[in-house]
Structures are given as structure tokens and as C-alpha cells.
Amino acid sequence: MFEAFWWGALGASALLIGALIAYLLSPGRRVIAAVMALGAGLLIGSVSFELVEEAMKSGRVGWVALFLLLGAAVFAAGDWLLSRRGGGHRKDPSGAQAQGSPLAIVLGSVLDGVPESFVLGLTVLQGGVSLPLLAAVALSNLPEGMSSSSGLKAAGWPRGRVVVMWLVVVAVSGLAASAGYLVLDPAGGLVSALVQAFAAGALLAMLADTMLPEAYAVEGVLTGPVVVAGFAISVALSAI
Template sequence: MTKALLYGLATALPLVVGAGIGLRWRIPRPVLAALMAFGAGTMIAAATTELFEPAFRTVAPWHAGVALMAGAGVYVVASHLLDLKLGKASIGWGLMVGTLLDGIPENTALGVSLSEAGGVVLLVAIAIGNTPEAIGGAATVRDTPGGSPRRVMLLWSATAVILVLVTVGADALGDSIGSSSVATVQAFAGGATIAVLADTLMPEAYKEGGWWVGLTTALGFFVAFVLGG
């Protein structure tokens, strides 16, 4: 239980710290773009090597594919509804929704794999990816009309608490969660992660940074891949 709590906090605290940074300081747009692009690179590595690949090797390809598409579909629909309701502010809220949609399955997988060596790798990948998401999301909402810093901080803090509880709960139920179920949530998380990248994180990073952000994305991928090796 203590180990699960510590792992959960390690993935959740970057959200709170990142949101605080995004709300407190006006980070230069090129720096913010670089952070978002770096986070995108780490998420690409996590989606492939830590989420979908293990799922693909555990269950039938069609099973993993359906879960992958379900994760992407849920995020895309949620993001579209936010866009219709909130307009420009939907970018920041979309990042928070994406953090929940891929974070819950990721932290579930983390909780049930604490006894395995891969748990540390997934922990690092989640923590690295969460920080720029929170910075970018909080900063974007702050700069939109009606964006309340206090409300934004409370929502990101609530997201962090949820992810800690998911990790602890998954660890407690680890023995009763079968490998097929773990593979399903891993593939779902992979799909949601890909959708976050394509729909929100990478377009926003390119918009704020320009042509060079592809280099930072590649660097983030490399760092996460090395950690996974």
C-alpha cells in the first residue's frame, strides 16, 4: 500500500507542480512549446513500448485494436464536445481531460505492475509526460476570458488525487485483475494518448513554437526510450 501510494504521488505531483508553474508565471511561448513537444515525445514512447505493445502481445490483435480505438474515440468525442462548449478554452481543458483519459488506465497498469521491473519505467514515462501537459493546460486556460486560477488549480489537484487513488486501488486489487483486463486498459490508454497527441498537444506545440518543435519531440521520445531500455 505504501509503495503504491508513493508511486501514485510520483505521477500526480507533476500535475500539481506543472499547473502551479503554468498559472504563476508567464512562460515564454517558445519554452512552453518546447515543454509540450518534449512531453509529446515521451508520450509517443509510452504509448508504443509501455502500453500498446504489451497489450498486443497479451491479447488477440483485434482485441487490442478495439481497445485502442475505444480509447481514441472516447477522447476525440470528449474533446469535440469541449470545443463546441468552450471554444478556445477547450485546449487547456482538453489537456486535462486527456490526462484523465490516458492517466486512469496508465495508473491502473502501474498499480497492478508494482511487483514487476516495468513499473519504474512506466512511472517515469507518466511523470515526464504529465508535467508539460499540466503547464500547457493551466497556462492556456489562464489566458482565456473567465479563466479562474483558483478553479484551474483545484481541478488539476482533483485530477492528481484521482490518479493517486487509482494507483492505490489497482495495487490492492492487483491479484484479482487478470492479464487480459490489464492489456485492455493498456491498449485503451494507448489510444487515448495517441488522440491527445494528434488532437491537442502536438498541434498546440507547433502553433506556439513553429517548425523546430519536431526536434524537441524527437528528444523527448529518445529520453523515454532510453529509460525504457
């Protein structure tokens, strides 16, 4: 369990690194968008090879498809609720967060990070953390930390406040990974497969709702090739 916690916290620590980069180096929006698109491609690969493929081994295709939809619906509902309460612009690098709720921004960031951390805990339970998934989580979290923190900086948030916010998210991500380790059993048959499908649906919804729109708003048609490059990297890592 403790190993899962540290792997989950390690993957989420890229958020904190991204925040420090935003405050110290002020990266451009194109750099942030490119890294975000690459991380999205890596996560799509991890969802395909680490979650859906494993869930399909249960032989219950209909149930797997249903829980994919349920995971997406739960994430979308949470994202919609937090957006109405002031967390809708949590990844905007331009400072739109100034009009939002600090608590909603924090909870939104937690919502984004829980599914991927939960799955990291499962991979530890299966015999060792998945390096492709860990790379995907870290590379998707890095631009999120950069983009969100750039916006919070523009909105006037002091660096210390932002660091504390991301430390909270890192801790929750570690706990989510521990929960994945404790709750999921790789030999658990249908139940384990359905939980994997649910997490996969939530991750795909997160990519579609938050990461890809932010990347496309800056990179335009170049977003597609960069996402596919991330997916190709995930394919290569899965063969290691």
C-alpha cells in the first residue's frame, strides 16, 4: 500500500514541478499546449493497453462498455458541478481563474488526478508499477501544473498558496493510488474488470473535456499529430 502511495504521489508531483516552472520561467502557451497534447496521447495509449485491454479479458464486453460510459458520466457530472461553482477555468493559462472559487479549483484538480492515480495503484498490485502509465501520468500532469499555475499567477495568486494547493493534490493522488491497491484485485474477475473500465471512462472524459480543448485552442491542427506522437511513445513503452 505504501509503495502505491509513493508512486501515486510521484506521478502527481509533476503538477508541483509544472507550477514552479510557471512561476520561475513563465513558459509560453504553445510550449504548454504541445506538452499537454503529448501527455494526452500517452494517456490514451495507457487507457487502451493498461485498462481496456485488461478489462476485455473478462469476456464481458457489454458490461465493460457500460462501465466505460458510467465512468465518463460520473467525471462529466463532477466537472459540470465544479464548473458551476467556479472551477471551470482551472487550466486556463490566461488568468480566468481570478473569477473562480479557490476551493472549486482545488477540487477540480483533484477530480482530474484521482482516476489516473487509482489505476497506478492497481498496476503496483499486479506486480510493479506500469512505466508507460507512470510516464503518461507525469507528462499529462506537467502541462496541467504549468497551465493552471500560469493562470493563477496572472490572477494574482502568490506562489506559496499555489504550492500548498498542489501539495494537497499530490497527497490526495497518493491516497487514490493506495485505494486502487487496496480495493482492486487483479484476480478479481468481473468486478476488477468493471472497475478498470470505469476508471478508463473517467480518464477518457477528462482528456476530452479538459486537456484536448486547451491544447487545440493553441496548437490548432498540429494537436492531432502531437497526440498521435504521444500514443506512439506509449506503444513503444508498452513493449518494454
